[in-house]
Structure formats: C-alpha cells, structure tokens
Amino acid sequence: MRWRLLPLLLVLAGCGGDKFSTGDGATGSGGNPATSGSAGGGVARDVECPMSEPTAGTACTALELDCSYGDDPRPSCRSRFSCRAMVWDLVQDGSCAADATCPSSPPPTGSDCLSLNQQCAYPSQQTFCTCPPCQGFCPSEVWVCSIPPSAACAAALPNAGTACTGSATCTYGSCRLGDATEATCQGGVWDWSPLACAE
Secondary structure, three states, rough: OHHHHHHHHOOOHHHHHHEEEEEOOOOOEEEOOOOOOOOOEOOOOOOOOOOOOOOOEEEEEOOOOOEEEOOOHHHHHOOEEEEEEOEEEEEEOOOOOOOOOOOOOOOOOOOOOOOOOOOOEHHHOOOOEEOOOOOOOOOOOOOEOOOOOOOOOOOOOOOOOOOOOOOOEEEEEEEOOOOEEEEEEEEOOOEEEEEOOOO
C-alpha cells in the first residue's frame, strides 16, 4: 500500500512549486514573487502613477492603482484616476472654481464671515477655509479653517500613487468642512482613504 501511495505523494509535492513567500509570512501563487520592501504594508509595488494626468479610457497595466493630481489643499479638488479593467477611469474631476471674493490670505478661524458656505483655498499655505452655518447660538457666522497635519507629516497632502517610505498615516482636511482624507504610506506609495467622521 505504501508503494502505491508514493507516486501520488510525488505529484502533490510537485504541485506546491507555484507557491512563493513574500518574506513576511504571506504567500501567493503563480507569476513573479512579490518583493519585500521597507515601506508600510510590507510589499513593495513596482509601479507608480504617471507624472501627468492620464487620459480617461486609455490603456493602463497597474490594476487597482489609484492616482491623484494637483496641489489644492482640498482633497475633493484634486483629479483622481484609477486603473480598472486595463483602462484609466476618471474617478473625480478636481476642477474647483476659484472664488475671486475670497480674502487674499487665510482668515483667522473664528473671525466673522459674510457669505454663507463660501469656501476659499490657499495652496501656498496648504489650508482652506469655509463659512459654515452657525452651530448653536452665535451672533454671526465665522470662518473655520482646516487644521494642519501632525508635525511628523508633510504640510501638503501627498498625491495618491506617489512614492513614499515608512508607514506613516496622515490626516488632511477637516470633518467639519466636509473634506477630510487619510493618506497612508503602503507598499512604497501613498494611498488615500476617506476619513471616518462622526455624524
């Protein structure tokens, strides 16, 4: 009986040859082995986003790659593309019109504002401010500006899909202003995810 089982055992052993280890305990099958990296997420990606915005509908090869472009401090005002089904898909058109009536520099948070829901961006200072409806009792609406990220994070929101090192998670924007994003360094590139804000 043992001799009859030997060919089957040899076949099963050969089938295991497609498995590979990433070096951090994870396994995969087929294709090229994943490469370990020092960046967050443990597995380094070989592909970064194009330097300039791709054209929606054109071919791409890095499936599930998300890319953002622009320097507006508001995450919703940056263009976002995603490589899906081997073509670039425009996920978010980041063209936000500038408001010529905005103050020339960021107004102090808490100072009076006149135009309800007016939103003003200041890319050079990496902040944006809005005039939201009053919450509770207040004599007038006041400006509310986005809060800078922690000292360990870059002042400017890094674009999704650009290179990074380490495993930092940084918060940009403001829940009260309705535009908040977490940028996380994973696999050598920045990933964006919406910040969970309390309702």
